[in-house]
Amino acid sequence: MFSRCFSVLAIACQKEYYIRTLGVFMEEKAKKQKTNEPVSPLMERLVSLAKRRGFIYAGSEIYGGLGGTWDYGPLGVELKNNIKKEWWKRFVSYRRDMYGIDSSILMNSKVWEASGHLKNFVDPMVDCKKCKGRFRADKIDVSSGCPTCGAKDFTEARPFNMMFKTHAGPVEDSGAEVYLRPETAQGMFVNFKNVIDSFHPKLPFGIAQIGKAFRNEITPGNFIFRTREFEQMEIEYFIKPGGWESQFDYWLGEMRKWTEFLGIAKGVSEREVSAEDRAHYSKRTIDIDFEFPFGKEELYGLAYRTDFDLKNHIEKSGIDLVYYNEETKKKLVPHVIEPTFGVDRTMLAVLLNSFAEEEVKEGEIRAVLKFPARLAPVKVAVFPLVSNKENILAKAEEVHGRLKESIDSVRWDDIGNIGKRYRRQDEIGTPWCVTVDYQTLEDGTVTVRDRDTMKQERIAAGELAGYFHKKLSQ
Numbered sequence: 001m002f003s004r005c006f007s008v009l010a011i012a013c014q015k016e017y018y019i020r021t022l023g024v025f026m027e028e029k030a031k032k033q034k035t036n037e038p039v040s041p042l043m044e045r046l047v048s049l050a051k052r053r054g055f056i057y058a059g060s061e062i063y064g065g066l067g068g069t070w071d072y073g074p075l076g077v078e079l080k081n082n083i084k085k086e087w088w089k090r091f092v093s094y095r096r097d098m099y100g101i102d103s104s105i106l107m108n109s110k111v112w113e114a115s116g117h118l119k120n121f122v123d124p125m126v127d128c129k130k131c132k133g134r135f136r137a138d139k140i141d142v143s144s145g146c147p148t149c150g151a152k153d154f155t156e157a158r159p160f161n162m163m164f165k166t167h168a169g170p171v172e173d174s175g176a177e178v179y180l181r182p183e184t185a186q187g188m189f190v191n192f193k194n195v196i197d198s199f200h201p202k203l204p205f206g207i208a209q210i211g212k213a214f215r216n217e218i219t220p221g222n223f224i225f226r227t228r229e230f231e232q233m234e235i236e237y238f239i240k241p242g243g244w245e246s247q248f249d250y251w252l253g254e255m256r257k258w259t260e261f262l263g264i265a266k267g268v269s270e271r272e273v274s275a276e277d278r279a280h281y282s283k284r285t286i287d288i289d290f291e292f293p294f295g296k297e298e299l300y301g302l303a304y305r306t307d308f309d310l311k312n313h314i315e316k317s318g319i320d321l322v323y324y325n326e327e328t329k330k331k332l333v334p335h336v337i338e339p340t341f342g343v344d345r346t347m348l349a350v351l352l353n354s355f356a357e358e359e360v361k362e363g364e365i366r367a368v369l370k371f372p373a374r375l376a377p378v379k380v381a382v383f384p385l386v387s388n389k390e391n392i393l394a395k396a397e398e399v400h401g402r403l404k405e406s407i408d409s410v411r412w413d414d415i416g417n418i419g420k421r422y423r424r425q426d427e428i429g430t431p432w433c434v435t436v437d438y439q440t441l442e443d444g445t446v447t448v449r450d451r452d453t454m455k456q457e458r459i460a461a462g463e464l465a466g467y468f469h470k471k472l473s474q
């Protein structure tokens with residue numbers, strides 16, 4: 001009882017018991033940068049927690065890793081799936097104007113010729129002649145020397161195509177060359193006619209997919225922020241030519257609402273991308289940036305791709321990718337608004353934004369991930385108060401079994417004392433813990449403990465499913 005009141009008090013009196021969140025870490029970092037002290041440990045803490053608790057591991061770790069690759073562990077994949085599931089519900093299933101697909105990663109090379117990626121998807125690259133390090137010419141200051149060895153002896157900048165190339169079939173000649181897709185978008189364009197023929201949608205309508213994309217980044221880094229293999233959630237929204245501005249604004253609004261749902265809206269800002277920085281296909285782009293500990297960087301993008309892609313595919317494929325307007329009895333090539341969302345970057349923003357360290361009582365600090373409940377990898381953990389009492393165990397198993405039937409990802413935890421279990425569940429972001437104790441045997445109620453407030457309340461075991469469903473729908 002004492003410790004419970006104490007915890008609540010700790011939250012109420014922030015003067016005495018500190019709470020460190022992304023904002024606090026950022027302030028500390030700003031101060032330290034001024035005095036040239038090492039920067040904030042937030043990323044290090046998060047990377048370490050993510051590994052320790054089974055969210056994210058370095059790719060091919062036992063062989064020393066592979067640059068720009070990360071593996072999602074048992075809890076990471078749950079978090080990632082929940083993000084994708086919520087996105088799909090919001091932008092595909094719940095809408096009448098959206099068609100979901102799942103296209104191949106390997107596509108005919110002519111796709112990339114038509115899309116302009118073979119020619120335009122390049123970064124300028126320089127090599128250090130001394131240490132052979134390779135850098136993006138636009139990301140380093142050539143005049144101040146090599147970031148690795150300090151030498152000031154670089155090759156001329158030259159274009160480097162970021163697409164991964166491989167060969168389809170047993171013959172490795174140039175005719176068998178294929179590319180791993182650098183964006184999922186082209187899958188939507190090449191299936192435009194298929195969707196029209198199958199569903200006869202009226203404009204405006206969208207095609208969406210979630211899937212892997214690959215970019216041979218010269219300098220991957222910042223954990224899962226810039227990786228060579230990543231996942232995208234993309235929409236190609238087809239509209240009538242003319243009047244694209246209102247559709248652009250509408251989608252910007254939808255993207256804002258999504259960041260609100262994720263709980264990260266406070267950390268995001270919008271940036272108009274200048275003509276020279278825009279991708280080759282875009283007439284207008286707004287980047288939605290997030291305040292990461294390593295700087296303000298792109299989280300999502302919204303682009304007006306005009307009819308660039310469909311027109312080029314019509315020209316290169318010779319197939320008539322047009323929309324037949326029933327009213328005017330005329331054919332037209334739709335224009336496209338493209339909202340694009342990085343899955344891994346969403347993960348990173350949500351993890352950073354949810355992470356906090358709180359002193360819950362004198363000298364006791366908890367690390368906690370305050371995920372929005374619907375994203376949490378584990379929704380409810382069920383504890384038997386003690387694991388050596390038959391009747392308590394049996395009752396806890398019954399509660400666990402019944403909850404599992406109606407709530408996704410309910411876990412069992414009986415290792416260590418209750419305090420340790422709370423700390424462990426806090427660290428993985430479990431919103432609620434249910435404890436079956438002696439009182440349960442008498443009156444059928446259990447203790448439900450809330451992750452954020454650390455408050456506990458007694459609830460009848462039979463009402464738990466309804467209680468959590470209500471919480472999860474909020």
Ligand SMILES: [Zn+2]
Nearest residue numbers: 128131146149
């Ligand atoms: Zn060097």
